[in-house]
Each structure stands twice: as structure tokens, then as C-alpha cells.
Amino acid sequence: MYLANPTQPKAVTTADKVFEQIQHAIVEGDIASGSKVSEPELAKYYQISRSTLREALNRLEKCHLIERKANVGSRVVDCTIEGLLELYITREALEGMACRQAALNMSDKEIVDMKAMLKAHGQTQELKDGVAYYQEEGDLDFHYKIILGSHNKQLIDLICGQLYHLVRMYRCQFGMNSPRASRAFNEHFQIIQAISDRDGELAEMLMRRHIAASRKNIENKIAQQKLTEFNDKK
């Protein structure tokens, strides 16, 4: 599963391309979360100079996929439960506000397009019920469109340019394939309705609940996993 980020400018320079490759590798877990990143090693692997690689690393740091310490080096961020919850709390704040702004700033055409998209998703969902794969893609599409609809560069950059890389990483690595597809779909529908009514306050509230529900869902799932592990040990 890999979905392009609609706000990410297409790669022109080699540093850009290598950045995208490493980004992909980290998100998908091919480069283990928490592992150290060796500059000479990676430079050799991608057949580029260290300068170019460092440029790529800088971009990875910008979207919070790696962390650097002076004179020591870079590490891939490690996926922890605390980190995941912190991420979702931040999403709740930012996407909630983005949704409010979208209700105020989206053009009528944008709203029509979103409704059409959601309708299309609803139909494929009926066909492929239970198969969360496409729904997953649809979910991200939905969120991206609302964020872009806020017409707020600051919000767009923070959420799409930074948070969502991490969101995708956690989704991949914790194997969260949207176990609540139909409920999420209904929530999406309500949100669109609020935006369509230009009700910013309600739109923000619904989006916050939507993300909070997702967070609680994860918390439960993890608690369940721990329980299973505990039982397996016995």
C-alpha cells in the first residue's frame, strides 16, 4: 500500500528522488523504525555522494521520519504507542480546524467534487465490503481533500507535508487497515454535509470526533493485542 501525497512536489533533483525512495522504505518498514541510518552505507546503496544523501536526509527530517543529532547521526523515528497517540491528538487539533476552515473557504465546485467522490467510494464499498484496501485509499483521499479545502497554507503544509508521512508509517507498521470502514464512511458523509451547510463549528466538531474515534479504536486494538500476547505466553 502506498499512496502519493498530493501536496508533495514532484522530484526533479536526484536528492528528491532518493528522498522519495528512502521515504517509501521507511514508511513501509523496509528500513526498520528506530534503526540507525549510516550515511556512507546509504550513499553507497543508492550510488550517490554523501552530500546528496544528506540533502535527502534533511527532507526526511523535515517530515519527522528521521531524527538527527549533531556529530552522532540519524535514526529512523521509532513507532511507539505513545507516539501514535500524540500524533492523533495533534491530528485532531489540526484537521479539526482545517475542517472548520474548509466549511468557510471551500468553493462550491470543490464541495460538489467531494460529494461525488464519496458517492463513488460508497458504491465500491458495497461491492468490496470487508476489503479495506480501497477504503483505506479513499479515507486518505477524503482527508486530503478537506485539508486542501481549508485554503490555509500553514495548515496544509503542517498536516500534508509533515504529519501524514508519520500517519502512513504508523498505519503500515501497526497494520491498521481501517477495521471500521462502514462507520468511518458514515462519519465522512456527515462531515461533508456540515461543510456543505457552511457550518464550520459543526464540521470541526465532527472531524474531531471522527479522529478521536479512530484513536480510541487503535487504543482498543492495541490493548487487545497485548492481551493476546499475554495469553500466548501462558
Next chain:
Amino acid sequence: MYLANPTQPKAVTTADKVFEQIQHAIVEGDIASGSKVSEPELAKYYQISRSTLREALNRLEKCHLIERKANVGSRVVDCTIEGLLELYITREALEGMACRQAALNMSDKEIVDMKAMLKAHGQTQELKDGVAYYQEEGDLDFHYKIILGSHNKQLIDLICGQLYHLVRMYRCQFGMNSPRASRAFNEHFQIIQAISDRDGELAEMLMRRHIAASRKNIENKIAQQKLTEFNDKK
């Protein structure tokens, strides 16, 4: 006026130091907002190689003080009214949530310290009424403490590591020296109270209103400036 960012790690490498110098220069307006940044020129000025300068530029980009385009170069972000309003809307979302989390996660000691700080500020304010200088510093102190009190790394990094550089830049360049000192002080007091009561919902609401009021205050001031300019022309 320049205030250290408590979350910014102290500079160890030369790239770090140059970063801080340029950051300072941009925030204070010594390097004009919107102007192009020439790598050879700056490298020569600071007597460092272009590689080192580029490392510094990368950090400036991370805190949204410059923008880079491939094969073209870097520009200092330009301070526009729209940008300022977008920034404050983002602040409202993030700091509101940070304040809610602070109410949940701050230790009792942290709360006691904050109350003491606010009390001290109140006393200096009585002495130096009208002199917004210290109050300004106190305002940032207050906000930083709450953000850190959220104990949420994601929020802390986004707000302190990125947004606040821009906030300070706008404050310097638009000359916004807290014209509503005493009102802000009272609002701060209410917020602390809500945190002290562990009332996350109220804390978030008050912080959001506090920032929204600040935003509206700016909008008014700018509208007033425009009016003055208009009258001067006649």
C-alpha cells in the same frame, strides 16, 4: 527584542551557529522578508563554505523562515496579512489543544511554578504599566510553558520548533508590541485557573479565545493602519 526559544538545542556545529545568526537576522528584518537569498553571497559574508551554508538554510526552511525551489534558490518568506491570519488560525488549533493537554498532563509542580511566574509578571506590570517590553517577553514565556506542559512531543515540536519562529518574525516586522497587555494578563490568569482545576475543555476554549482575540486585535490594527494611509494620501 529577541527571546531564546527554550526548545531549540544549543548550537554545537558551525552550521548551527550560522543558522541562529541568519534566523535572528530574518526575524528582526535585517534580511528583508520576501528577498532572495544568494548562497555565494551569504557564504562569503559568514566566511563559511556553501555546503555549511546550505545546511543552515535547510534548518531555516524547517522553521518556515525561507522557502526553496529546486534549481532556483531560496527566498525569505514574505510577511503578508493573509499569512499572519493563517498563522494565528493554526496557532489557535495547536495551542488550544496543547492547553487542553497541559490541563491533563502538567505536574502539580509545573502548575505551581506557572502561577508564581504569572504573579511575578503581575507585579512588574504594575510597576511598568504601559511599557510592553517585559510583558511581551512574559507573554511568550507563558505560552511556551503551557506548550511544554502538554508533554506532547509532536505539539511541542510543531509549535515551538516551527510556528513560533514565524510568530516572532511577524511580531517584529509588524511592530505588534502587545497593545492589550492588561487584558491579556487577565486571560492568562483565567487559563492557569482552568489548568489548575484540571478542566481540559475549558482550558482549550479559553486559550482559543485568547489567541482569537489577539488575531482580531491585529486585524483591527491593520484596518486602522490602512485607513490612516488612505487619509494621508488625500
Next chain:
DNA sequence: TAAATTTGATGTGTCGACAATTTGTTTTAA
């Protein structure tokens, strides 16, 4: 033996030079 120091290997930070791209100017052609 244990603690402290030295030393060596590895990795990061910085440098100067070359290659590739953009931009503004000049030249050419319609």
C-alpha cells in the same frame, strides 16, 4: 581486578571544485 587513559577505527562536519540548470542578454530571422 577495576578504573581510567590511550589509541584506533568509524562516521559526521566542512571544504573547494566541477557539472547542470536557470536567467537575462544578444543575435538572428520573420
Next chain:
DNA sequence: TTAAAACAAATTGTCGACACATCAAATTTA
């Protein structure tokens, strides 16, 4: 005269080499 093409200057992207800091193993010392 205007528009397109070719050229020249300057700037950014990339490279390989060297300087310096860090960490671990080996040596010294108490």
C-alpha cells in the same frame, strides 16, 4: 519591430577529499 533562438553569466546541485568528533577496544595504572 517583434518574436524566437542562441549565447553568456551566474547560481544551484553534486562530487570526492580532508578535518574533526564520537565510540569501543586495548593498554596502562592504581
